[in-house]
Amino acid sequence: MKNGINPYQPVMPVDDDHRSPGKRVADDVSISTASFELTRRVLKRAEDQYLLQRHMTRLSLASLVLIFLSLMVVVRATSMGALAFAAGVAASMITSTVVYLALIHRSKMAVRKRLSEMGLVAGASCEVESSPSEFVLVTPVDTFRWPNMFLKLHRFRGGFLVSSGPFEYAIVPKQSRFGNESFRHFRKRVSQRVLS
Numbered sequence: 675m676k677n678g679i680n681p682y683q684p685v686m687p688v689d690d691d692h693r694s695p696g697k698r699v700a701d702d703v704s705i706s707t708a709s710f711e712l713t714r715r716v717l718k719r720a721e722d723q724y725l726l727q728r729h730m731t732r733l734s735l736a737s738l739v740l741i742f743l744s745l746m747v748v749v750r751a752t753s754m755g756a757l758a759f760a761a762g763v764a765a766s767m768i769t770s771t772v773v774y775l776a777l778i779h780r781s782k783m784a785v786r787k788r789l790s791e792m793g794l795v796a797g798a799s800c801e802v803e804s805s806p807s808e809f810v811l812v813t814p815v816d817t818f819r820w821p822n823m824f825l826k827l828h829r830f831r832g833g834f835l836v837s838s839g840p841f842e843y844a845i846v847p848k849q850s851r852f853g854n855e856s857f858r859h860f861r862k863r864v865s866q867r868v869l870s
Contacts, residue, residue, distance in 0.1 A: 706863050709801040710850035716832050717796060720845045721785055723830035724837065725778050732777055740770045781841070788841040792818065802836075802846055804864045809836055811844040818844070825868045827861075834861055836868070 726733070744766035751762030793815030794800070803810040809825055811818045820838040828835040833847040846864075848857050855863075 704806055706804045706853065706855065706860050707801065708846055708850040708852045708860055709799070710847050712794060712796055712798045712800060712845065712847070714796045716845060716847045717789070717794070719830050719832045720835055720843070721782065721789075723828055724785060724835055724843055725781055727828050727837075728781060729778055733774065736773055736777055740766075740773060744770065784841045789843075792816070792842070794845065800845075802844055804860075804867060806867060809838075809844065809864070809868075822867045827865050827868045829861075833857075834864075836864065 747762045747766050748759065751758040789795070792811075793813030798814050800814075801812040803812075804822075806822070808822060809820050818838075820836075824838060826837040828837060828843075833845060833850070835843045835845055837843040846860070850857065850860075852860050
């Protein structure tokens with residue numbers, strides 16, 4: 675907690691027009707807005723990127739251990755013949771897959787639950803607004819506001835994420851409808867505000 679404010683708790687709106695921030699600030703050029711409809715594909719890519727960023731160290735160490743163990747199994751199996759070699763390679767691949775999935779399973783379930791609670795599901799129409807001081811996400815369920823100083827930005831192939839805390843992030847797809855700017859310009863403005 676900083677100054678009695680929990681950075682992971684979204685600030686609840688106090689104005690009557692909290693469902694449409696773009697209308698409220700249409701004349702303010704320092705505020706960038708984007709609206710979009712979420713798809714399963716964008717949600718999946720964003721989830722993968724978030725989990726990869728969140729568990730980078732754990733997955734890297736597991737990769738090194740699994741590569742070492744796989745090499746030992748494959749080298750040992752080569753001396754036993756072609757069938758043992760094929761079985762060793764298959765067993766190594768299956769074991770690696772199971773270990774990777776086990777490492778992120780709980781986080782994946784927590785992320786999906788939190789995004790569902792926030793209203794970030796396939797087919798949801800959402801709007802984001804970035805000002806010099808805060809980032810606002812409007813979903814069909816509620817409006818979420820986060821101070822820029824507590825946010826992290828992560829890029830992925832289909833757009834970018836703005837992470838506000840554990841298991842909580844806003845998604846901005848490339849195919850969004852941006853006010854009077856491009857995706858690249860919008861991402862650059864958000865990035866500068868988050869990093870400053």
